Amino acid sequence: MEKLKMGLIGVGGIAVSRHLPSYQSLSDHVEITAVCDVNQERVKSVASEHSIPFHTTQYEELFPHVDAVTICTPNKFHAEISIAALNAGVHVMCEKPMALTSKECEEMIEAAQKAQKVLLIAYHYRYTKEARAAKRFIDEGEIGRPLVSRAQAIRRRKVPGWGVFTSKDLQGGGSLIDFGCHFLDLALHLMEFPEIAEVSGATYNELSRQNDIVNQWGTFDPATFEVDDHATAFIKFKDGATLLFETSWAANLADDQETVSVSGTNGGLDVYPLKLYQAKYGMLLDQSAYWISDDENPGIPQAVNFIESCRGRQTPLIKPEEALIISRIIEAIYESSDTGKAISFT
Ligand SMILES: NC(=O)c1ccc[n+]([C@@H]2O[C@H](COP(=O)([O-])OP(=O)(O)OC[C@H]3O[C@@H](n4cnc5c(N)ncnc54)[C@H](O)[C@@H]3O)[C@@H](O)[C@H]2O)c1
Structure with missing residues (x-):
């Protein structure tokens, strides 16, 4: 089976310390094909350091290069970017909290249901x-x-x-x-x-x-x-x-x-x-x-659950309806x- 093409949006602290190494450790199943950050210098340097083929400062430009995205921007942008990704037919793992307001969370759930795509919220302690x-x-x-x-x-x-x-x-x-x-x-x-x-x-x-x-x-x-x-x-x-x-x-x-x-x-x-x-x-x-053993980064079972959910072989451990609550x-x-x-x- 082809590898899942993953994009990272917002490549600051948590993207680089948890999500990127977790996906890299699962490189038989997933490859990071694109990264986005409004900080041009940072996105360029993350792409170059990790040999990621595409980088951009505009998240819409990333969608054609991926099957799924992991959103790690400040909370204010979670809903807007998740909804845009889902509308573009891209599965979403969004960092916690789900969004700034419960109304935004409801809109994210509606977009996921309409697109029939995965929406997983990264409450990683559960893993x-x-x-x-x-x-x-x-x-x-x-x-x-x-x-x-x-x-x-x-x-x-x-x-x-x-x-x-x-x-x-x-x-x-x-x-x-x-x-x-x-x-x-x-x-x-x-x-x-x-x-x-x-x-x-x-x-x-x-x-x-x-x-x-x-x-x-x-x-x-x-x-x-x-x-x-x-x-x-x-x-x-x-x-x-x-x-x-x-x-x-x-x-x-x-x-x-x-x-x-x-x-x-x-x-x-x-x-x-x-x-x-x-x-x-x-x-x-x-x-x-x-x-x-304290050597397990919960980002790895989280990444596996997301990848397998995108493949239709698992369901997300964190349901967006629960994150809404x-x-x-x-x-x-x-x-x-x-x-x-x-x-x-x-
Ligand atoms: N699960 C956890 O335990 C955990 C831990 C830390 C952070 N987080 C969450 O992750 C998110 C990011 O936190 P962080 O610590 O990585 O912050 P950070 O400030 O280190 O990184 C955020 C990055 O997003 C970029 N950015 C800002 N607006 C953007 C936009 N509109 N489009 C693209 N990129 C944009 C910034 O330039 C920055 O590089 C937050 O929602 C935070 O709550 C979760």
């Missing part, structure tokens, strides 16, 4: 070994029915000091839409996307008020820090389950905390590191994963914070 095993525990009934979950996406003073991450216009928000979204997605996936009843949230923007910034990931100007540095939320589901959520780019806490915990009717689990807790046989049983929750957290009210989904 980690721990997340895949945790989902199997739940699917196989090891914890019973998920009741109470916690999602924590907390970094101690690690605001991305590159790109446009602190621009509200280009990214739509900060720690919540950029980092917290992954752990909301993973929690909802493990809970099997129960219907949402209500979302209450709070977001904070304190760094813009501080002059003496301490940050471990580069520098940024507090005067242009327009987005949230912390966000918290409480989500109630119609089946009675609840999710407590915290995210931060700039926590003043001892350690980074990146995990999801689920307590179910018969057992529970933590995802990172992976642990299973059960109440069984009159005992409390704990199991820890003791062999998880994550965008609706994010919107509700921002709205709840602005209005001081819980947002009802009923």
Whole structure:
């Protein structure tokens, strides 16, 4: 079978550090035939360094050279470029978050349905070994029915000091839409996307008020820090389950905390590191994963899932309808914070 022809749009940090090496490691199945970036110098140098035959600064010019694209631009352009690619008959993997608004997400889904092409959103934590095993525990009934979950996406003073991450216009928000979204997605996936009843949230923007910034990931100007540095939320589901959520780019806490915990009717689990807790046989049983090789880049199973979905041999692990729900929750957290009210989904 011919190799799938892949294009990369936006060849900055994540394209070059995750997607490009993942596709290169699958070179029997896929070849990168075209790259696009509005930064002429960067796109030229990525094309030349990786011997990619076609490069451009205009994304429309890339479509005739590819079967599929991976979109890694700032969030503001996700919807526009995804819809243009789908309308041109090209499969799409789009970086997270799906788009800036849920309305844009709906338009992307409509374009994918009309074009009958794949639309996969790169919530890559779902492809980690721990997340895949945790989902199997739940699917196989090891914890019973998920009741109470916690999602924590907390970094101690690690605001991305590159790109446009602190621009509200280009990214739509900060720690919540950029980092917290992954752990909301993973929690909802493990809970099997129960219907949402209500979302209450709070977001904070304190760094813009501080002059003496301490940050471990580069520098940024507090005067242009327009987005949230912390966000918290409480989500109630119609089946009675609840999710407590915290995210931060700039926590003043001892350690980074990146995990999801689920307590179910018969057992529970933590995802990172992976642990299973059960109440069984009159005992409390704990199991820890003791062999998880850390050499697997989740970008590889993600790339395989995308390629195989384009070939019609798999379905995307992340459905765009699920990514839309994550965008609706994010919107509700921002709205709840602005209005001081819980947002009802009923
Ligand atoms: N899955 C993850 O864990 C993860 C990690 C980092 C970033 N991301 C996502 O990837 C996207 C890019 O992030 P990044 O860290 O690579 O940012 P970046 O700033 O390093 O790269 C973005 C690139 O897009 C280019 N660009 C901007 N507008 C464009 C347009 N209209 N057309 C073509 N190119 C355009 C820029 O010139 C830049 O080279 C964001 O949506 C971000 O949320 C995801």
